[in-house]
Amino acid sequence: MNRTGTLLATALVSLILGTSGSTRAEVAVDLGIKEIYTNNLRKDSSDYEDWFTTRSVALKVYPLSTIEVSLGYDDAVYRKSNELNSVGGQASIGFVPTSEHSILSVYLESRLDLRYYHEDSRDNDNRGVHLSAVADFHPPVLPMSLRGGVIFSSSKYPRSDDLDKETVDLVGGLNWVFLGRNSLDIEAGASFATATFLDTLGYDTQKEERVVIFNHPYDLTTPDQLDGNLRMFSVSPRYSRPLDFLQSGLSILYSYQKICNIRRRFIQRPSQESLSPWVSIWEGWSIGFELKSYLVPRMIVTTGSTYWDKEYYSTLGANENSVWISDIVRMDLKRRTFLTLERPVTIDTDHVLKPTLTVDYTNNTSADPRYTYTDWSVTLSLSTTL
Amino acid sequence: MNRITFLIPLMFLALVLTPSLCYATDDGTVESLEPFVDLDGDGFNDNLDDSNGDGIPDRYSSTQQVAETVVEAIEDIFVLGNDPGSFITPEPSNCSVYGKLKFTVRGITAWRLGLDAGDSFGPESQGGGTGTHCVGGVCY
Numbered sequence: 463m464n465r466t467g468t469l470l471a472t473a474l475v476s477l478i479l480g481t482s483g484s485t486r487a488e489v490a491v492d493l494g495i496k497e498i499y500t501n502n503l504r505k506d507s508s509d510y511e512d513w514f515t516t517r518s519v520a521l522k523v524y525p526l527s528t529i530e531v532s533l534g535y536d537d538a539v540y541r542k543s544n545e546l547n548s549v550g551g552q553a554s555i556g557f558v559p560t561s562e563h564s565i566l567s568v569y570l571e572s573r574l575d576l577r578y579y580h581e582d583s584r585d586n587d588n589r590g591v592h593l594s595a596v597a598d599f600h601p602p603v604l605p606m607s608l609r610g611g612v613i614f615s616s617s618k619y620p621r622s623d624d625l626d627k628e629t630v631d632l633v634g635g636l637n638w639v640f641l642g643r644n645s646l647d648i649e650a651g652a653s654f655a656t657a658t659f660l661d662t663l664g665y666d667t668q669k670e671e672r673v674v675i676f677n678h679p680y681d682l683t684t685p686d687q688l689d690g691n692l693r694m695f696s697v698s699p700r701y702s703r704p705l706d707f708l709q710s711g712l713s714i715l716y717s718y719q720k721i722c723n724i725r726r727r728f729i730q731r732p733s734q735e736s737l738s739p740w741v742s743i744w745e746g747w748s749i750g751f752e753l754k755s756y757l758v759p760r761m762i763v764t765t766g767s768t769y770w771d772k773e774y775y776s777t778l779g780a781n782e783n784s785v786w787i788s789d790i791v792r793m794d795l796k797r798r799t800f801l802t803l804e805r806p807v808t809i810d811t812d813h814v815l816k817p818t819l820t821v822d823y824t825n826n827t828s829a830d831p832r833y834t835y836t837d838w839s840v841t842l843s844l845s846t847t848l
Numbered sequence: 849m850n851r852i853t854f855l856i857p858l859m860f861l862a863l864v865l866t867p868s869l870c871y872a873t874d875d876g877t878v879e880s881l882e883p884f885v886d887l888d889g890d891g892f893n894d895n896l897d898d899s900n901g902d903g904i905p906d907r908y909s910s911t912q913q914v915a916e917t918v919v920e921a922i923e924d925i926f927v928l929g930n931d932p933g934s935f936i937t938p939e940p941s942n943c944s945v946y947g948k949l950k951f952t953v954r955g956i957t958a959w960r961l962g963l964d965a966g967d968s969f970g971p972e973s974q975g976g977g978t979g980t981h982c983v984g985g986v987c988y
Contacts, residue, residue: 488941488942490943522943524941527940527942527945527946527949528946528949530946530950556950558952558953561949567953569957596957605885607887613959629962631959633961637955639885641864643886643893644864645885645891647886649959649960649961650961651961651962692963694963698960702886702891703863704891710891711886711890713889713891753891756904760904806903808900808902814900814901814903816902
């Protein structure tokens with residue numbers, strides 16, 4: 463991890479030094495650092511507290527007025543959970559081929575990313591490719607806009623290929639302003655992910671638990687494994703408007719998502735479960751609000767609260783010798799509330815420092831007792847663009 | 849419970865119908881020459897001017913003391929006067945133009961749905977942005 467981080471940092475510094483000699487070097491550098499405390503890092507009944515620091519730097523180059531090339535580096539260091547330490551690198555190209563005053567806006571992006579973990583979690587090392595093509599149509603005579611697009615993501619785990627994940631999201635939305643300054647935004651999407659399913663379940667009388675039936679001995683390559691697509695449909699309306707008497711803006715958000723092939727189950731590695739891309743697949747609904755205010759001089763105060771009703775997609779745990787399944791379907795009722803205080807500091811006409819403090823509280827009640835928990839977290843962050 | 853289920857839609861209707869039929873602010877000034885649009889979902893008009901890029905729209909900074917920056921304050925002590933004609937407006941840089949183009953696609957660069965959306969919630973989930981500031985070809 464240290465060698466890779468050094469290489470990435472060296473490449474970034476070289477690029478900065480290489481371009482800084484240009485008389486019209488169009489370069490921007492984003493810097494960010496966060497210090498986070500949580501009294502429940504794993505978001506379960508273990509109540510395991512920890513501090514961790516994340517740092518990020520991104521170099522953005524503008525070879526043309528329609529293109530942004532970005533190279534980024536970030537790392538995370540934990541005080542106690544050293545096995546979760548990681549470094550990451552990102553490279554992306556964003557392209558806006560349409561003009562500022564066009565009624566059609568198009569955005570194309572391709573991004574590569576890498577993440578390497580501490581030697582105790584190397585199984586979760588991964589690399590990803592993300593491609594998106596999205597467009598927004600906003601006719602001048604109507605107070606509305608239509609948008610849509612397709613997003614492809616592929617995450618590969620060289621040391622744990624059963625974690626590999628490929629998703630395609632088809633998304634669309636409508637934004638409508640009515641009765642002055644009321645805004646209704648409706649977004650809908652269909653998502654597809656490649657996954658490996660196991661359909662056959664039986665009961666092991668000796669272990670007194672449900673297990674997958676294999677040919678003797680336990681064999682994970684039986685025909686019981688089926689490749690297929692996880693399919694999910696989702697829709698989310700959002701209402702927002704300003705509240706002038708409070709110098710604030712209010713938004714109310716509802717979301718609903720449904721998995722369309724619930725009867726099948728798929729394999730997930732149980733170790734370092736929180737790092738698996740398959741750990742948080744759920745269906746259900748949520749409703750919440752956010753209030754953003756400029757009432758306090760020179761500060762941006764944002765607060766909000768959301769309630770979720772979720773049923774997690776049933777997964778299988780697997781190790782070298784057996785496959786097991788929990789009889790308890792994880793169904794959660796979750797409430798989360800946050801308060802953020804941002805105090806931008808203008809250094810000069812072109813530099814703004816943004817220190818931010820966020821306090822976050824979560825209360826989760828689950829049918830699976832392992833996931834009934836509360837969590838307090840405090841985040842202090844500082845970001846700027848040079 | 850019946851009273852609550854009756855009151856909630858009534859309160860929502862009152863919120864929607866609260867006078868906002870024009871873009872005039874409480875002090876009579878016009879909020880913005882641009883039409884109202886809220887693609888980033890924070891409740892504010894995305895077209896509000898923010899000349900110093902600190903994330904606080906100018907109309908919410910005008911009632912506050914607009915403090916000079918430290919650099920400007922020092923410069924004002926030592927510079928006896930500036931001839932406006934001596935300033936040459938730099939040509940728009942690629943960075944500043946890209947920032948304006950990126951503003952036009954703020955509604956489509958961040959989606960709240962999808963398999964990877966997770967529990968995105970809070971300011972980071974709003975997405976959007978107003979680009980960067982650039983001077984003389986160097987972007988900040």
